[in-house]
Amino acid sequence: MTSASLDDLRRLGVEQGWTFLAECPLCGSTAIAPLGLARDSFGICRCPECTIVFLNPRRGSTWPRYRESSMPHGFFARQIEFGLLSSEFEPDVRRITARYARIVTLVDQAPTGTVVEVGCGLGLLAFALRARSREVRGIELSEAHADAARRVFGLDVTVWDLFSAPPLADRSSVVVLNSVLDHQEAPVEFLRLVREKILRPDGEVVVASPNLRSTEFLLSGLDWPLFTIDRLWYFTDDSLAEVARRAGYRIAGSHWPTRRSVDDAAGLTGIYVHELLGLDVNVSGGIGLRLAPTGE
Ligand SMILES: [Zn+2]
Secondary structure, eight states: OBOOOHHHHHHHHHHHTOBOOSSOTTTOOSOOEEEEEETTTEEEEEOTTTOOEEESSBOOTTSOSOOGGGOOHHHHHHHHHTTTTSTTOOOOHHHHHHHTHHHHHHHHHSOSSOEEEETOTTSHHHHHHHTTTOOEEEEESOHHHHHHHHHHHOOEEEEOOTTTSOOOSSOEEEEEEESOGGGOSOHHHHHHHHHHHTEEEEEEEEEEEEOSSBHHHHHHGGGOTTOOTTOOEEOOHHHHHHHHHHTTEEEEEEOOOOTTTOOSHHHHHHHHHHHHHTOSOBSOSEEEEEEEEOOO
16 A cells, blocks of 8 residues: 555656546545555545545546456456366356355346346356346447357347447346446446436346445455556445436445345454444445436
8 A cells, every 4th residue: 555645646647648637527526635556556536525436547538448458357267266268168057146146136136027237248147147037138348258158158148339329129127237337437427328228217227346345445455456447436335326326316225244144254254343343344345236217
């Protein structure tokens, strides 16, 4: 962890050719404060007005929204974890479902009907959702990932760009965004377009992202491995809810481990710390919310 002033971050932007933001990119406040340099490389700021935490400086808008070579190491680790690279790959539905248990639970609670996962990548989560007897489709920016998801899991995946493509004629009851909003330059606009182009008016968006208010972050601070050049926003449940509210959604449900639903040692420890110290920290490494459009 390295401390840094706003001037240090501004200088870093000039050195790297990245854009330094003098205002909060969510609410426009000029009172932004530096948290420091994450992993000694990435400037991280927090807005005291809307509480959002964001990468600053960051790549400019000319940077492609998706690069094959930019996929985080976790993506490749997952291919190895689940044996996707082996020629004898057989999907283990129980293991894959367990990996995405929190999101699967939220989708189970969402309205019935077609599920579409935007940014489905290799299709692990979409595969787990299809195993719940859901009709599932995938949407991808990357032709290579769409191909892999079709080949490996037999998924129905369309290469489609939310920003430039016309609305889909066939709307879905549930739209899943797993660690997608945290990579968007404009997450509010992204959620608005999901409502305008994909989601049924009575549907819900299930959104998941890493959680800044987690024991994982509490223990590692700015050395948290999830700080990367491609992740522009570091949400808490509150700041993600604020993004959703600005995009015209209300919170229909969330997934937090409770004493009754704790299923692993990390969860137990987290709850213990939370209750002992009275910290405003959630035990989960991830945020999961169900969002319903408000019609505004
Ligand atoms: Zn702000």
